[in-house]
Structure formats: structure tokens, C-alpha cells
Amino acid sequence: MIEITEKAATELRTLMESEDKKDHALRIFVAGMGCSGVQYGMALDNETKEDDVTVTDKEIKIVMANDINEELSEATVDFIETPQGNGFVIDNPSEMSGCGSCGGSCH
Template sequence: MISLTDSAVNAAKSAISASALPAGGLRIAVEAGGCAEFKYTMGLAAQAEPDDTVIECDGLNVFVDNSSSQHLVGTTIDFVVALESSGFTFDNPNAKSSCSCGKSFC
């Protein structure tokens, strides 16, 4: 369903270890809005919700709710470090187009 590069897994694990609150994994979701029709959201989560799919990536739990999973099939998430900006990127084969920020799609 979703795959994370080693760089993305390491960035998420670093965020979890630095978090003041307990985190059992990384939550990835798709919501309406953003520059295009949908936007990606990510954050740390204490545990999976009852309707989540849990994906294990090299010891990292990734939580995806069922309504978001249909938009994320085949998506690869990377963490890129660059001079002007660093962050997570999404290579989503389901996106017809993406905005320039890379955080929203349709």
C-alpha cells in the first residue's frame, strides 16, 4: 500500500524519539483542502484507531485510516534534505496533478 524510504523512516523515528508525548507511530491521512482537491497530513500518534490499517516499516508503525488508504495505494514517502527546504515528499501514482508545494493533489 504505502512505502517509506529509509530517509523517511529515520526522520519519523527521530521525531518519535524527540517527542515529549508518547508516540506509537506515524499517522498519515488525506483530507479535503489544500491548494488542490486533497492534502496530505502527517503527525505522531499514540496508537492506532479502530479503523486504521497499520503498516510496519523497519520498526516504525504507520497508521492510515480506511478513508485515506484508497488515495494512498502505491504511494512512496521520502524525506528530503535540501538547502531551501527539507521535509517529507509524496510520490503518489493516484494523483492526477499536484500543486507546487507538493502537499496537495487531485
């Protein structure tokens, strides 16, 4: 089951409150493919689709399409702060990564 870190949960609660979206869930979706593998996107959403899977961790509802649920079974949503900026990230240890994982050339 996908998990959310305490820091990410705190940041999400703050974001949801400031945007008056306390009734929303964190939707995770496939945003594209690249040499480093699947690129996931995240958004606050208050609608569910028929094929959605919903999980709750640290009182945050997480929604995703059923077809990516298994891919994200060991993933963690985190919030990072770097010199380049702050944001939410998905750490997925089961995801293949590295140059060439898409079958293409990175040169």
C-alpha cells in the first residue's frame, strides 16, 4: 500500500486547508514516461472514477486508477525542501530507473 510521510501529510493538510479543499483527496496519476521511467503527477481532487482505488494513510485520502495501484504498492509520498525549491515527490523503490530503462538512448 502506498504510504505518506508525516511531513508530506502535514504539508498536505496545510495546503488543503489554505485552499479550502479539506474534502479533497490526493490524486496520483501517470503524467508521462521518460528515460527515468514513469513520471507521476499529483493533484487535489474531490471526484472518484469507477476504476479508482482509494487508500487512507495518516488521515489523508489517496486516490489512483486501479491500473497503477500495484505499481505504487511500495511507494512513499514525501515532501522535500531543496535549494531548487520545495515540493511533493513519490519515491517508488520498485520502479525501474536509470538511463536506458525506456529502451531509448540518452546520448
